[in-house]
Amino acid sequence: MADEKDYNAVLYEKLYSKLAVALGVGSPERDSTIGESLLSIYNPGQYLPVGLDPIANPEDDQEISQIFDTAPMFNFTYSPVNLRVSQAYSSILQYKLYPIADLSPQEKQKLADAQKSYEELAPACDAAEDNYWDARIPYDEAEANYANGTGPAPTPAMKRAVERALEKWIAAGKIKQETNLAIIKQLQGRDGSAFWDRLDTLFAENQRKLKSGATFPPVTLAPKYNSWFKDAGWTKFSFDQKDMNNQSTSNSIGVAGSLDGKFGIVTLSGSGDYKQDQEYIKVQQTELTFRCELMRVTISRNWMNSLVFNSRAWKFDPTAPSAKYSSGGSIQDRIVPVGPFVSIPTTVILARNVEIIGKFQDTVEERMKRELAANASLGIGPFSISGNVSYRDRKETIKGTIANNLITIKDTQIIAAISQVLPELPNPDPNLPWPT
Template identity: 30%
Template sequence: MSVSLERLALTDVDIMDALLEKIYQYFTFRDDDNPTMSSQSPYISFINPGMGIGEKDVDFNIYSDVGDLEAKDRHALFSQMVNSIPESVGFWQSTDIKVWDIYQKSITNIKLASSQLTTDEKKLLEKCEKIITSTNTKKYLKYQNLYLKAKEEFTMVRLNALRKKDPASIQIWEVQGERLTLNKNFAFKQWVSEGLKNKYEEAIATIGMLTERGPNVIYDNLKSRFQESFEKTPGMGLDFYHTYIYPPKILSSEYSDRWVEFSFEESERHEYNSQSSTSYGGGGGFSTFGFSWSAGASYSRDMQREQCEIHSQGFSIKASFLQVPIIRPWYSSYIYKSRGWKWVDEITTPISTGSIPPNEEVFMPIVPNSIIFAKDIEVTFNKEDELTKKALDVIKGKGSVGFGPFSIRGNYSHTSSSSSLDYEETNTGIKSTGIQLFAFVCDVIPKSPNPDPKLFGEAGFVKTEENLFSGLNIEPFSIDQLTRFLQK
């Protein structure tokens, strides 16, 4: 029994949503062998379509002040972009309100419980601050990157075996599964031993624990670090706060082996049916299956895009992905778990309600914590189909062309550097090789502010261990236990 193209076209759009769902599961696949401290599922904000980006656009010589004015301009533009606060519905858009705007409010326009740290607690705070140095941060990030690569290689093969359930995918897992598992677990152990993972994270958690008390000394440190990160570019006159990715030359050929291949096929549409639709942006956001285009080549939040539909017979897509953490030296996320502060009376809007999407107006429900880059997009489809032929003819003369969430053509100018994406037709579809900024993986901010009423009562309050660790994803150590741990 044949299926009419008209009927098929009505369901083709589901494939795009299934594609986003698989990408979401790929980047959030839980490593049961090596559980991390945070158990909360992240949110992924997809850019539609991706934005072309060049090697120099992310290289500002991290942790050093250079006299290169063009590099500072690139740094400012990059910082402005990755600190846009994404909407928790729909696709990503650049916004005027930045993470640093809300963070500044969160450490200045507030009332603190203002309890005093003991002498031992002050010593512990100093010890933790010494652990979180730029040198240790580099070690942490270096081995985190190696673990992410090993985990993603493992995840792609494992996910295909679990979801596709076809003999070929299962056989690949049977052949490669043991090696990939060993590589992943070894990379995690290296992160712990060489990258100081546990000690580094416990130091941050300890400072977060002490912050629960609302001591002025910690907030004075936060304000000082925030101001030290401020800069205005001489050339463009842009205000920004230093924000990086690591390593700085991650898009160069030096790190070509860091990319991991991803694939999706038409037959997988039934395996990925928007199970996490509130955990990523764009679910249900496609109205057609096929190409989108605009006359201009530059990305704009107000860009009007038109769409060309094609049919999905024989559709598959391959892409290479790279996930890289975002580093903000001025930002301490633990303040949003603290119950030792509240807004000044003039501010009533929450930072976050902890729900996605928020059930009321909020300042910052999610914060980008890493970037997903994409390249080497290969799309396979039925080129003999008349609707597909028509679509290919339409997009030939367009400046900016996308296929689903991927950009396949566009010219992008970033001050002193420029990048371009373009596609070529192949025997089975199209291919586009340039690098693009594809999505942001975001932390979901818990309910904040969430002041403990006992801390702000007239009678005062002495915090217990249970209160001390409220909202933190760590076990309640005593101060003595934490000190002994950090001395190891």
């Protein structure tokens, strides 16, 4: 198997690897900011509900927020765990045990100054960081094309755009924020109940109320939902036979999961939602070209202090549903984490205007056309060709087209998530003054 790897698996892994390079996943710049990141691609993509108004309508906001409240397994193919991000965080707030406060007056002031500075700089600094990664996508994609012999090197204009974006991020407070975060990480967990009271207040005050009076934890997305269906903000991506031949395999492959021996690049489900009767269809070796437009969407959670996940100043009390969320994982060190909550999504990748060019064997093409006509869910790699979108009492079937060696998919869909790999969680420091 190692010598004669199935074409379907190789195609999937090479396409994944180029997406990872084009999106800057695993780059030193990204990992130094939030720790190791894992790209998980959907198999296949998930269509999005269209025509919602999450700003004016809290029910629409809840619908969108629930899509991005899932957390994936440690796998390069996206597979959600049962525990939602908001549930995992709420459980920490409910069942945490923390050390006795032991900050000196000078340390309290130092912590207060760092927190104030961080909060003041956050809006502009976070926006500048988003702009930096937006500038990196066309640069990194061009660099990947050049390395694979499928296109020219990044242009001087692309390089200048990245440099200017980095300069603006630095001017907005990048270095100061790194200092603030270091101080906060060092001191905030030793602030006792004062620290956790602030987190409880933050969580409660940032819930959104539905018309029924119930509340939910909303997500903040950049760009916003209504931008996803407009022409601005999209970057071109391509993958062809030269990429297939020359793309090096991502370090995540083999650490973050592996493909089933039955895997086929075409996925279908008669239920229309990939949740029942899912099966793979293998294709024979052929030359395929994938083209699409990508958009990077950053996920923020105003009700959450994500520094809790790196803090060594808490642990679960004995009544908690789980004593440990994660054993801690590492792509670089090839450590697979164990636990119910091992990574947290920070970014999703959208795709639209997908074109897949190439000839399939007749039996596969006939099967795909037949399933498409029957409103089954049908996908190829990370791209959904047809599938259902359900929203409350509304259900829509979205379809691409298959004709003349060309698969066309116009609609916007989620094809990947970039997640922060969580450390051992919790990982309490035994030298802190824990209550007996």
